[in-house]
Amino acid sequence: MKILVAEKIAQKGIDTLMESGMEVDVKLGITREELLASIKNYDAIIVRSVTKINEEFYEHATNLKVVGRAGNGVDNIEMDGATKRGIIVVNTPDANTVSAAEHTIGLLLSSGRNIPQANALIKDKKWDRSKFTGVELLNKTVGIVGLGRIGSLVATRLQSFGMHVIAYDPYITDERFKKFGAEKKETLAELVKESDFITVHTPKTDETFGMIGDEEFKIAKKGVRVVNCARGGIIDEAALERALKNGIVASAGIDVLVDEPNPVSPLIDLDNVVITPHLGADTFEAQDNVGLTVAKEVIHALRGEMVPNAVNLPTLQHQELESIKPYLSLGEILGKFYHQLRKDSINKIEIIYSGDVAKYETSVITLSILKGIFEPILKEQVNYVNASLIAKNRGIDVIEAKGSDALNYLNLVRIIITSKEKQFTIAGTISGKGQERVVEVNGYELDLSPSKYMIVAKNIDRPGIIGQVGTLLGVNKINIATMQVSRNFKGETALMFLTVDSDVPKHTLEVLTNIDGIVKVKFIRL
Numbered sequence: 420m421k422i423l424v425a426e427k428i429a430q431k432g433i434d435t436l437m438e439s440g441m442e443v444d445v446k447l448g449i450t451r452e453e454l455l456a457s458i459k460n461y462d463a464i465i466v467r468s469v470t471k472i473n474e475e476f477y478e479h480a481t482n483l484k485v486v487g488r489a490g491n492g493v494d495n496i497e498m499d500g501a502t503k504r505g506i507i508v509v510n511t512p513d514a515n516t517v518s519a520a521e522h523t524i525g526l527l528l529s530s531g532r533n534i535p536q537a538n539a540l541i542k543d544k545k546w547d548r549s550k551f552t553g554v555e556l557l558n559k560t561v562g563i564v565g566l567g568r569i570g571s572l573v574a575t576r577l578q579s580f581g582m583h584v585i586a587y588d589p590y591i592t593d594e595r596f597k598k599f600g601a602e603k604k605e606t607l608a609e610l611v612k613e614s615d616f617i618t619v620h621t622p623k624t625d626e627t628f629g630m631i632g633d634e635e636f637k638i639a640k641k642g643v644r645v646v647n648c649a650r651g652g653i654i655d656e657a658a659l660e661r662a663l664k665n666g667i668v669a670s671a672g673i674d675v676l677v678d679e680p681n682p683v684s685p686l687i688d689l690d691n692v693v694i695t696p697h698l699g700a701d702t703f704e705a706q707d708n709v710g711l712t713v714a715k716e717v718i719h720a721l722r723g724e725m726v727p728n729a730v731n732l733p734t735l736q737h738q739e740l741e742s743i744k745p746y747l748s749l750g751e752i753l754g755k756f757y758h759q760l761r762k763d764s765i766n767k768i769e770i771i772y773s774g775d776v777a778k779y780e781t782s783v784i785t786l787s788i789l790k791g792i793f794e795p796i797l798k799e800q801v802n803y804v805n806a807s808l809i810a811k812n813r814g815i816d817v818i819e820a821k822g823s824d825a826l827n828y829l830n831l832v833r834i835i836i837t838s839k840e841k842q843f844t845i846a847g848t849i850s851g852k853g854q855e856r857v858v859e860v861n862g863y864e865l866d867l868s869p870s871k872y873m874i875v876a877k878n879i880d881r882p883g884i885i886g887q888v889g890t891l892l893g894v895n896k897i898n899i900a901t902m903q904v905s906r907n908f909k910g911e912t913a914l915m916f917l918t919v920d921s922d923v924p925k926h927t928l929e930v931l932t933n934i935d936g937i938v939k940v941k942f943i944r945l
């Protein structure tokens with residue numbers, strides 16, 4: 420596997436990538452042309468906020484499996500294009516939030532007290548205190564737009580300055596406002612009217628781009644001070660320029676521009692703007708954290724494992740992922756049985772989760788089941804990202820339900836696959852020791868610890884057959900590890916499950932099929 424690191428990440432991250440045994444090319448400052456020409460050679464790319472991962476890029480990235488965003492915002496990455504191609508996008512949403520919050524406060528203080536302007540003057544050997552009178556934060560109102568990860572860190576930090584914190588975020592609960600000591604504002608207009616300082620911490624979306632513009636500056640307090648350490652254009656640059664020039668806005672602290680990485684903006688030349696070139700995440704701590712996290716995630720994703728920060732997958736917290744992991748493995752195993760036992764096309768897949776497993780984010784386990792079902796039969800890569808799209812494109816209904824009866828197990832995952840004429844059922848559980856067990860196949864009960872190589876044989880339930888199977892496998896040098904026979908009614912058909920230590924050649928399977936009393940034999944590879 421080959422990974423391209425296209426923007427600077429911490430050495431710790433590069434070392435982690437190298438230690439994984441994967442091939443790593445670090446090409447900082449690669450031109451767009453070079454990138455498009457060479458990306459077909461890579462399985463993964465790691466970027467920050469500069470590289471545009473868009474349709475044009477995907478068209479060239481024919482082998483790409485993972486995009487690692489070494490950072491938080493993913494507005495430079497087109498998500499639909501990734502998802503439809505089965506490309507996993509991972510980011511590191513928690514790794515640089517403290518640095519971004521601290522930089523926000525740095526911008527708020529330095530613009531409110533004219534620190535960079537005064538610094539520049541004295542460096543020019545001019546002592547002038549007349550122009551730099553600033554404002555205190557104590558008893559002022561700060562309006563926070565977006566009380567997510569960074570907004571909430573800013574809220575609690577500014578309270579220690581004695582500020583009154585108000586916030587506008589229509590997408591969070593009242594409890595979250597209370598938790599971070601922020602007075603909830605129902606509308607942006609209310610927040611704007613009451614604030615002495617406004618700081619924005621939303622993602623860049625159609626709704627937030629330009630959300631603070633001329634209309635807002637019309638109703639803002641004269642002398643309001645603003646900070647944007649989120650994304651360029653959330654505070655409209657042209658409107659802000661006007662408001663800074665006509666005195667509505669006294670000062671602005673800006674870390675992000677619309678047209679990055681070009682230093683082009685009407686704000687740059689204004690004296691009452693303190694501006695940094697997107698430095699919010701640029702601390703040694705954040706970069707170590709981001710680099711290490713993204714490297715680990717990219718490696719996991721390339722190995723086909725579930726990663727907690729996959730942006731185009733259901734969100735999982737680290738802890739939940741740890742609890743869910745055994746079920747992901749179980750789901751994939753159960754899924755893999757189907758096409759190795761049946762050649763039918765599928766119309767419907769029903770999955771019933773019962774017992775302990777039902778309390779988790781089961782949609783992710785469903786993805787692992789779909790991955791298991793399609794992997795043995797498709798040439799294209801199947802992973803957590805594109806598994807449900809593959810099912811949809813094949814016209815398969817996928818239905819997930821929570822059951823009340825886990826039979827005698829602590830947890831039970833039961834899959835019912837309906838094809839044109841028949842139904843196939845398989846069920847599994849995670850044992851108390853955390854191991855996968857297949858406990859039912861098509862109504863036959865068993866307790867199978869699945870292994871890499873398995874033989875499943877349907878036979879007439881009569882004496883002598885098991886012995887012949889054992890002898891024939893022995894003659895063909897296939898070592899049987901375990902064997903189980905399951906029957907529902909004496910004398911009818913039974914299912915025989917053998918786990919064996921090695922691959923079984925086709926001709927050996929044919930020999931087994933020829934035993935009198937054997938109805939059919941299938942080989943399953945996990």
Ligand SMILES: NC(=O)C1=CN([C@@H]2O[C@H](COP(=O)(O)OP(=O)(O)OC[C@H]3O[C@@H](n4cnc5c(N)ncnc54)[C@H](O)[C@@H]3O)[C@@H](O)[C@H]2O)C=CC1
Pocket residue numbers: 491492493512515516519564565566567568569570587588589590591620621622623626627648649650674675697698699700701
């Ligand atoms: N300057 C820098 O170097 C950095 C910038 N960022 C940026 O900071 C911003 C915030 O990041 P996080 O706090 O991690 O995001 P987050 O996703 O944790 O929080 C965003 C909050 O905005 C709220 N929101 C969304 N639309 C809204 C709307 N129309 N009105 C009001 N609230 C709305 C959401 O409900 C959410 O609570 C992002 O734009 C991110 O890209 C993040 C890290 C570093």
Ligand SMILES: O=C(O)C(=O)COP(=O)(O)O
Pocket residue numbers: 467468469489490491492493515697699700701
């Ligand atoms: O993590 C983010 O969202 C940031 O804005 C930081 O971007 P960067 O990785 O420094 O280009």
